[in-house]
Amino acid sequence: MTGPRRSPARDQVAIVGVGRSPYSRSRTDVSQGGLVAEATVAALRDAGLGAEDIDGICGSGVAAQWVQAALGIPAVSWFANPAMVIGNQIVAAVAAVHSGMCDTALVYHHGYRMPWSSRSAASDPMRRTAGLGLAGASSGWGTGHVDAGPDSLALAPAYAAWAGYYLHTYGYTREALGRVALNSRTNAASNPDAVYRDPLSMADYLEGRMVRDPLTVYDMDVPVDGADAFVITSVERARDLPHPPVLVHAATLGHTDYGSEEQLRDLDHAGQVVAAERLWAKSELTLPDVDVFFPYEGFSNIALTWFENVGYCDRGEGGRFVEQHWIDDEQRILVDGRIPVNPHGGSLSEGGTQGAGHLREACLQLRGAAGTRQVDGVQVALVTPGGYYFNAQAILLRSDD
Amino acid sequence: MALVTVLRQGPRRPGVDYTDGYAVVAVDLDEQDGLRLAGGVVGTPASDVAIGDRVQVVIRRDEGSAPRVGFEVVR
Numbered sequence: 001m002t003g004p005r006r007s008p009a010r011d012q013v014a015i016v017g018v019g020r021s022p023y024s025r026s027r028t029d030v031s032q033g034g035l036v037a038e039a040t041v042a043a044l045r046d047a048g049l050g051a052e053d054i055d056g057i058c059g060s061g062v063a064a065q066w067v068q069a070a071l072g073i074p075a076v077s078w079f080a081n082p083a084m085v086i087g088n089q090i091v092a093a094v095a096a097v098h099s100g101m102c103d104t105a106l107v108y109h110h111g112y113r114m115p116w117s118s119r120s121a122a123s124d125p126m127r128r129t130a131g132l133g134l135a136g137a138s139s140g141w142g143t144g145h146v147d148a149g150p151d152s153l154a155l156a157p158a159y160a161a162w163a164g165y166y167l168h169t170y171g172y173t174r175e176a177l178g179r180v181a182l183n184s185r186t187n188a189a190s191n192p193d194a195v196y197r198d199p200l201s202m203a204d205y206l207e208g209r210m211v212r213d214p215l216t217v218y219d220m221d222v223p224v225d226g227a228d229a230f231v232i233t234s235v236e237r238a239r240d241l242p243h244p245p246v247l248v249h250a251a252t253l254g255h256t257d258y259g260s261e262e263q264l265r266d267l268d269h270a271g272q273v274v275a276a277e278r279l280w281a282k283s284e285l286t287l288p289d290v291d292v293f294f295p296y297e298g299f300s301n302i303a304l305t306w307f308e309n310v311g312y313c314d315r316g317e318g319g320r321f322v323e324q325h326w327i328d329d330e331q332r333i334l335v336d337g338r339i340p341v342n343p344h345g346g347s348l349s350e351g352g353t354q355g356a357g358h359l360r361e362a363c364l365q366l367r368g369a370a371g372t373r374q375v376d377g378v379q380v381a382l383v384t385p386g387g388y389y390f391n392a393q394a395i396l397l398r399s400d401d
Numbered sequence: 402m403a404l405v406t407v408l409r410q411g412p413r414r415p416g417v418d419y420t421d422g423y424a425v426v427a428v429d430l431d432e433q434d435g436l437r438l439a440g441g442v443v444g445t446p447a448s449d450v451a452i453g454d455r456v457q458v459v460i461r462r463d464e465g466s467a468p469r470v471g472f473e474v475v476r
Contacts, residue, residue, distance in 0.1 A: 149411075149412055149414055150408055150411045150412060150414050150417045150423055150425065150441065151414070151417075151425065151439070151440050151441045151469055151470075151471070152425070152439060153404065153406075153425060153427055153439040157406050157408060157425055158404075158406075160406035161404035161405060161406040161425070161426075161427065162404065163406075164404070164405055164406055164452070165403075165404055165452065168451075168452050209409075210407075210409050211408075211409050211410060212406045212407065212408050212409065213405075213406055213407035213409070213422065215406075258435075261439075262403075262404060262427035262437060262439040263437055
C-alpha cells in the first residue's frame with residue numbers, strides 16, 4: 001500500500017463554482033429537488049457560466065435527469081448519481097472531466113431531514129414516504145441491512161458503538177469528544193450561515209442529552225434541509241473564469257473488506273486508513289503543507305480518527321492530539337497554533353450535509369473569500385469526508401500558483 | 402462483546418424499552434472466527450453491559466414482532 005501511486009489527474013481539474021441553498025432546521029415547503037435547484041443555480045452563477053456550458057451532471061439523491069430538466073441544461077454527455085457522501089461525486093466528476101467524458105460538470109449534494117435522522121421528519125407524512133433515490137431510506141448505502149430498527153447497528157447507532165470502542169480502547173473520557181463539538185461551535189460563531197452559533201461550554205456539553213451512549217445531541221450533526229453545489233472543469237478552462245481556480249491535487253475513496261458498520265474489525269481496518277494512505281501516495285504535497293483541515297465530524301469521534309489517519313498522530317492518539325493543540329482562550333483547535341479545523345463550524349454547528357459544507361468552505365478559503373473567518377495565506381486545504389465503512393474519502397485542494 | 406451502545410430513543414418495537422436505555426451490541430461468536438452478529442441485550446440493565454462481556458445468543462419471540470436474535474449476558 002505504500003509508495004507513490006499514479007495520479008495523472010493531479011492539478012488538472014479545478015472547482016470553479018460553489019453555491020448553496022440556505023441551511024435550515026426546517027424548510028418543509030421545499031423539496032429535495034428544490035434545494036438542489038437553489039444550490040446548483042447559485043454555483044453556476046458563481047462560476048460565471050450558464051446552463052448551456054454544462055455537459056456533465058453528478059449528484060447524490062436527486063436524479064441527474066431531474067436537475068438537468070429543472071435547470072434547462074440542453075445536453076449532457078455524462079451523468080452519474082453515486083451514493084452520498086460528497087467525495088463520491090467529486091472523484092467521479094474529476095475522472096469524467098479529466099478523461100474527456102465531459103468538459104464541465106455540475107456536482108451537488110443535498111442534506112434533507114429524513115425519518116431516520118429527524119424526529120420531526122419522521123412525523124411528516126410526506127417525508128415518511130420520501131426515499132433518497134437509493135436502495136431505500138432504511139439502507140441509504142445499499143449495504144444489505146434490512147433492519148434499521150433498534151436491534152441493529154445500521155447507520156447512526158454504529159458510530160455511537162465505535163465512539164464507545166474508541167473511548168474504551170484508548171483510555172478517554174467524554175471530554176475528548178467534547179472538544180470536537182466545542183471547536184465546531186466556536187468556529188460557527190464566525191459563520192453567519194451556520195444554524196447553531198451560540199457558545200457551547202464543556203460543562204454544557206457534558207450535560208447534553210444522551211441519545212446513543214456515549215454520543216449526545218452535541219456529538220451528532222444537526223439535521224438540516226439544505227444543499228451545496230460545485231462546478232468542476234479542466235484547469236485550462238478554469239483560468240478563464242471569474243474566480244481563482246481551486247485545483248484538485250488528489251482525491252481518493254477508501255474501503256476495506258468487512259467494511260460495514262458492525263463488521264469492521266477495528267479502526268486499523270477502517271476506510272479512512274485507505275483513503276488517507278492513497279491520498280498521500282498520489283500527492284506531491286505532504287501534511288506540513290496543509291494550511292486548513294476539514295475532518296468530517298458528523299459524529300464527533302470520526303474527526304479524532306481522521307487526525308490519526310492523515311498522519312498528525314498515531315492510532316488512538318487523536319483525542320490527546322486535539323487536547324495538545326487546544327487553544328483554551330479561543331475554545332478551539334489550532335494545529336501547531338496555526339491551522340484551524342473546520343473554520344465554518346462543520347456538520348455539528350453549521351449544519352449536516354455530510355461533508356459538502358466542509359468542501360465548500362475549503363474552496364472559499366482557497367479563494368480568499370471566507371470573510372471574517374478567512375485564514376491567512378491558505379494555499380492547501382485537506383478535506384476528509386466520511387467515516388469508517390462505506391464512505392471514507394480524502395480530497396487535497398490547492399490554489400493555482 | 403466487541404461493540405456496545407445504549408439507545409436512549411428510537412422507533413417503537415415490541416420488547417424494546419428506552420426508559421433506562423436499550424443496549425445494542427456486536428458480538429464475535431466463539432463458533433467461527435470472524436463471525437460477528439448484532440442485536441439487542443435482554444435480561445441485563447443497559448448500564449451493566451460493557452465491551453468484553455460474554456454473552457449467549459437467544460432467539461427472541463416478542464408478541465407483535467418477528468422472531469429475532471438477541472443476547473443474554475453470561476456472568
